[in-house]
Amino acid sequence: GQQVMQIPQYQHVQEGEDFTTYCNSSTTLSNIQWYKQRPGGHPVFLIQLVKSGEVKKQKRLTFQFGEAKKNSSLHITATQTTDVGTYFCAGNSNSGYALNFGKGTSLLVTP
Amino acid sequence: DGGITQSPKYLFRKEGQNVTLSCEQNLNHDAMYWYRQDPGQGLRLIYYSQIVNDFQKGDIAEGYSVSREKKESFPLTVTSAQKNPTAFYLCASSGRGQGYEQYFGPGTRLTVT
Secondary structure, three states, X not given: OOOEEEEOOEEEEEOOOOXXXXXXXXXXXEEEEEEEEOXXXXXXXXXXXXXXXXXXXXXXXXXXXXXXXXXXXXXXXXXXXXXXXXXXXXXXXXXXXXXXXOOOEEEEEEO | OOOEEEEOOEEEEOOOOOEEEEEEEOOOOOEEEEEEEEOOOEEXXXXXXXXXXXXXXXXXXXXXXXXXXXXXXXXXXXXXXXXXXXXXXXXXEEXXXXXXXXXXXXXXXXXXX
């Protein structure tokens, strides 16, 4: 079955440093979504990418979808303490209704 | 307010007992999902339903059961057959089909001793 791998599992940065998490699928994805879960909270949708090579920005966050639609990345520029949480990618295969979630990257930002 | 609710927030049970977790949404979503979250394991899909009276097994359905008699409700029963039931359970809903964002409830933390 489809697997979505996410690295790194943990990342600890100083406030102001950049951060990137990577997501790789064993199969081609029809779309990829990103979610953020704050400590003690529930996942909240951030964005969806659909097109090959697509890049979207939300303030300091940049999301990319690979040309082959099998990988994606989330880059945060100049992290802030409010960025703390776990970031999940999740994708649909071409035939499936259910999202397959990566295991997430937990980001810790120290001031 | 529109949203998705789960109750209770914390639940404690003795081993060997079945327990049912509640999930209700008033977002008029066709699709609903149940996930289990363990530390370092991400979100693992237990069951999902794309429409009333229909549901599909996810990756870890063994030891769990669901029903979808109403559009708004998708209760999950954790049976005594589930070997490691202690976990954080998340319910979500979305539009039907691919490409819809999922809205998550606040979760229920189940502890079985």
